[in-house]
Amino acid sequence: xxxxxxxxxxxxTALVLLMTPALAFFYGGLVRSKNAxxxxxxxxxxxxxxxxxxxxxxxxxxxxxxxxxxxxxSRVFLHGVGLEPNGTIPHLLFMCYQATxxxxxxxxxxxxxxxxxxxxxxxxxITLWSIIVYAPIAHWVWxxxxxxxxxxxxxxxxxxxHVNAGIAALVAAIVVGKRRDFPSGPLLPHNVPFTLLGAGVxxxxxxxxxxxxxxxxxxxxxxxxxxxxLAPAGTLVVWTxxxxxxSRRSTAVGAATAIVVxxxxxxxxxxxxxxxxxxxxxxxxxxxxxxxxxxxxxTSLDDSLDVVAAHGLGGTVGALLxxxxxxxxxxxxxxxALFGNPSQLAIQALAVLATIVxxxxxxxxxxxxxxLVTPLRAGVEEESAGLDVSQHGEEAYVHAGGSTELPxxxxxxxxxxxxxxxxxxxx
Numbered sequence: 384x385x386x387x388x389x390x391x392x393x394x395x396t397a398l399v400l401l402m403t404p405a406l407a408f409f410y411g412g413l414v415r416s417k418n419a420x421x422x423x424x425x426x427x428x429x430x431x432x433x434x435x436x437x438x439x440x441x442x443x444x445x446x447x448x449x450x451x452x453x454x455x456x457s458r459v460f461l462h463g464v465g466l467e468p469n470g471t472i473p474h475l476l477f478m479c480y481q482a483t484x485x486x487x488x489x490x491x492x493x494x495x496x497x498x499x500x501x502x503x504x505x506x507x508x509i510t511l512w513s514i515i516v517y518a519p520i521a522h523w524v525w526x527x528x529x530x531x532x533x534x535x536x537x538x539x540x541x542x543x544x545h546v547n548a549g550i551a552a553l554v555a556a557i558v559v560g561k562r563r564d565f566p567s568g569p570l571l572p573h574n575v576p577f578t579l580l581g582a583g584v585x586x587x588x589x590x591x592x593x594x595x596x597x598x599x600x601x602x603x604x605x606x607x608x609x610x611x612x613l614a615p616a617g618t619l620v621v622w623t624x625x626x627x628x629x630s631r632r633s634t635a636v637g638a639a640t641a642i643v644v645x646x647x648x649x650x651x652x653x654x655x656x657x658x659x660x661x662x663x664x665x666x667x668x669x670x671x672x673x674x675x676x677x678x679x680x681x682t683s684l685d686d687s688l689d690v691v692a693a694h695g696l697g698g699t700v701g702a703l704l705x706x707x708x709x710x711x712x713x714x715x716x717x718x719x720a721l722f723g724n725p726s727q728l729a730i731q732a733l734a735v736l737a738t739i740v741x742x743x744x745x746x747x748x749x750x751x752x753x754x755l756v757t758p759l760r761a762g763v764e765e766e767s768a769g770l771d772v773s774q775h776g777e778e779a780y781v782h783a784g785g786s787t788e789l790p791x792x793x794x795x796x797x798x799x800x801x802x803x804x805x806x807x808x809x810x
Contacts, residue, residue, distance in 0.1 A: 385471035391600035392472045392480060398591025399483035403430055403490050405588055409581025409639065410494050412574040413688050417769025418498045419573060419779040425493035425505060432510045433489045437482045444518035446481065451529040453519045470598055480595065481521070488544045489513050494688035495552035496559045498570075499766055502774040504759045508749060512551065516745045520547055520738055535734035536709055536717060536727070538607065539596035541651025541702040542738045549695020550739045551746040552686065558750045559759050561685030563766055570687075575635050582639035586615060589646045593653040606713060607653035610661035611646065614653075617665030618645030625673050644672045644693050648701035652708060655716060660708040668700045699735050706731035 407426035414422045433441075440459050447454035458464055461478065469477040489509040496505065523530040524537045537543055562570070572578060593611040597604035622641030626633040648668030649661055656664065675692030686692070706728035709719035718724040750759065760766075765773035772778060 384468045384473070385599070388471040388599040388601075389473065389476065391604065392476050392595060392598065395591035395595025396476065396480045396483055398588045399480070399487070399595065400430075400588075402483075402585055402588035402592065403427070403487045405581050405584035406487060406490055407581070408577045409585060409643070410497065410688055412577025412579075412581065413572045413636070414497050415570065415769070416573040416780050417771055417778075419771065420777055421502065421770035421774050422493070422497045424502070424775065425497065426490040428502075428506055429486045429490040429509060432506055433486045433513045434482055436510050436513050437485050438478075441485060441514050441518045442478050442481065444514065445485075445521040446478075446526045448527070449522065451532065452523070453528075454522050454526055472598065477598070480598075481525075484540060484544060484592075485513050485517050485521070488517055488540070488548050491544075491548035491690060491694055492552045492555055494690040495556040495686045497687045498770060499562050499760050500555075500559050501758055501761050502770070504753055504757050507753050507757070508555075511749055511753075512746065515749065516551065516742050517543075517547065520741065523737070524734070530734050530737065533730055533733070534717060534727070535730050536655055536705050537651045537702065537734065538654040538705075539593045539650045541647075541698045541705065542734050545647045545650060545694040545698025546702060546735055546738045547698075547742045549691050549693075549698055550743045552690035553684075553695060554743050554746040555750060556684060556686045556691075558747065558754075561683065562687070563763060565685045566683070572636060578639045579635055582642045586611075586642055586646060589650075593650060597654055603654045603714060606657075609658050610649050610653040610656060613658055614649035614661040614665030614668075615642045615645030617662040618642070618648065618669045621666045621669035622673060625669065640672075640676075640689070640693060641669060644668055644697045647694055647697035648704070650698070651702045652705040655705060655709040655714050655719075657708075657710060657713060660710075660721075664701065664704045664708055667704065668697055671700050672696045702731050702735050703728065 403426050407423040410426060411419050411423040438461055442461065442464070443456055443458035444454045447456070447458040449455040464474050464478050466473045466475060468474070489512060492509065493505065521543050522528045524535060524543050525531065564570070590608055590611055594604045594608040597607055619638060619641045622637060623633045626637050645665040645668060649664055652664060672692050675696045676689055679686060679689060679692060705719065707719045707721050709717055709727060710722055711718045717727055720728045753759065761770060761773060
C-alpha cells in the first residue's frame with residue numbers, strides 16, 4: 384500500500400464523480416428551458432441508481448476473475464472487497480474509482496433522448512444497461528478479458544466509455560424516435576453559460592479521469608495529465624478555425640463541444656502518447672466530429688445533443704489513433720503504427736468494432752424489452768408542456784414564465800418562418 388498513490392486516487396475519484404454534475408450543466412444548457420431540469424436530472428439520477436447497481440453486481444461482473452467474456456459472481460454485494468491492497472491502493476478505493484466511470488458513461492447516453500424520453504423508462508434503461516452492457520465491456524478491456532489479452536490499448540475509456548455510450552445513444556435515439564417538433568421548430572439552447580460551465584468543470588474532472596487511470600501518483604499519471612491538457616487545446620484551435628472558415632464566427636457552444644471532443648479522443652491514448660502526439664491527436668479529432676455534426680444536422684436523426692458525433696466518433700478516432708501514436712518507450716506497453724507496430728492499429732479497430740456490435744445489439748434489445756413494460760416516450764401534451772413539469776412537477780424558471788415558449792420575435796425568427804434544427808454545436 385502506498386500513501387501517495389492512495390491520496391491521489393482519493394482525489395481522482397472525487398474529480399471523476401464531479402464530472403457527472405458537470406455533464407448535467409453541459410447538457411442542461413443545450414435544451415429548451417421547459418426541459419432543463421429533466422435533462423439535468425437524467426445525469427444526476429445516475430449517481431444513485433447506477434452506483435447502487437455497480438456495488439451490488441456490476442463491479443463483480445467487470446472485475447471479478449470469471450472468464451474472457453465476463454467476471455464471475457464472487458464479488459457480488461462487494462463480498463471480499465475491503466481494505467486489502469489492490470495494486471498499491473485499497474481495494475474499496477479502486478472499486479469506487481471504477482464506479483464513477485460507470486456512472487458517467489450511463490449518463491452520457493441521455494443527450495441523445497432528451498426532451499422526449501419518459502424518466503421512469505430512462506432510469507430503468509441506464510440501470511440495466513450498466514449491468515448488462517457496461518460491465519462486460521469493462522471486463523473485456525480492464526478486467527482481464529479477451530480484448531485485454533489480445534493487447535487492445537484503452538488507457539481511460541475510449542472503447543469502454545465513449546464508443547460504448549455513443550453507439551447506445553444512437554440506438555436509443557432511433558428506438559425512442561425524434562422530438563415531435565423536430566426539425567421544424569426552433570430547438571435552441573436556452574443557457575449557453577451553463578454549457579460553458581459544464582465544459583470547464585468536465586475538463587477539470589477529466590484530469591482525474593485520465594491521470595487517475597494510472598492508479599498511482601507516478602510518471603504515467605503525469606504523462607496522462609499532460610495529454611489531457613494539450614489534446615483538447617489542439618481540438619479547440621482546429622474547431623475554432625473550422626467555424627471561422629465556415630461561418631466567419633466562432634460560437635461558444637462550438638468551443639465547449641470542441642473541448643469535450645478533444646477530451647474524449649485523448650482518453651484511450653492519454654497514458655501511452657507523448658505531448659506532441661497529444662496535440663496532433665486532438666487536432667485530427669476535430670475533423671470527423673465537426674463533419675459528423677454537419678452531416679447529422681442534414682438528416683432526420685434526432686440525436687439531440689450530438690452524443691454520437693462527440694463521443695461515438697471522438698472515441699472511435701481516439702481509439703484508432705492510440706494504435707498510431709502509442710510509444711512503448713514512454714509507457715512500456717506497446718508501440719503504435721508510427722513507431723513500427725502497424726498491427727496495433729488492427730487490434731484497436733477490432734476493439735472498437737466489438738464494442739459497437741455488442742453495445743448496439745444489447746441496447747436495442749433492452750430498450751425494446753422496457754418498451755413492452757412501460758412507454759419509452761412522453762405523450763404529446765407532456766412533451767409540449769415540457770418534461771420538467773410532466774416528469775418532475777417542477778420548473779427551472781418560474782419567474783420567466785416557466786414552460787411557456789418564447790415568442791418567435793424574441794429569438795430573431797421571423798413570424799411564420801420554418802426553422803431548421805441544426806446541431807447546437809454548429810448553429
